[in-house]
Amino acid sequence: DTAVSQTPKYLVTQMGNDKSIKCEQNLGHDTMYWYKQDSKKFLKIMFSYNNKELIINETVPNRFSPKSPDKAHLNLHINSLELGDSAVYFCASSQENRGVGPLHFGNGTRLTVT
């Protein structure tokens, strides 16, 4: 029973293409996130949704568009992929409405743009 699952695990694509990464959590959490981890392992938050509502939107190019159809899902769509988008993208979730909860992470999607 994977708590936070994201697909695909690996994604190799060419510059200019559009791609999506999907994330689902079965923990009943009310908040979901997308983080980007670069080649030096530095983690930076991109977006956060609480009960399907966008609450954190960092300085991310508008080629990146998150979509949350319901509390358990947060997908990430990327248009016109660039070489610099190559990274590992992590989905995470937490329970916030009863106090601040720790993040639970998926296993990541390694995106390689050629």
Added chain:
Amino acid sequence: GEDVEQSLFLSVREGDSSVINCTYTDSSSTYLYWYKQEPGAGLQLLTYIFSNMDMKQDQRLTVLLNKKDKHLSLRIADTQTGDSAIYFCAERAPRGGFKTIFGAGTRLFVKA
């Protein structure tokens, strides 16, 4: 991240204790976390401490918090080769809507 700093590397021998240090800048931080990342995997929560505590122990793990110096440490007793991983310190503070800010991670190498 600029708000949370950690040394990048630590090498220890199997059976020794490991101490990983972290400093943070936001004195209003309410929660401080340690996460572990193994190769090809996501981050796994190891332990966390509330800002009103100064120590927490959980089996081989001991977390020490010095709020005055904004210093957090993770001690792993009897370090094993399976403990080799990247350890991330993270803080949450009211600013920015309780965003979790991560350090750059400390790479722990355990020699047999």
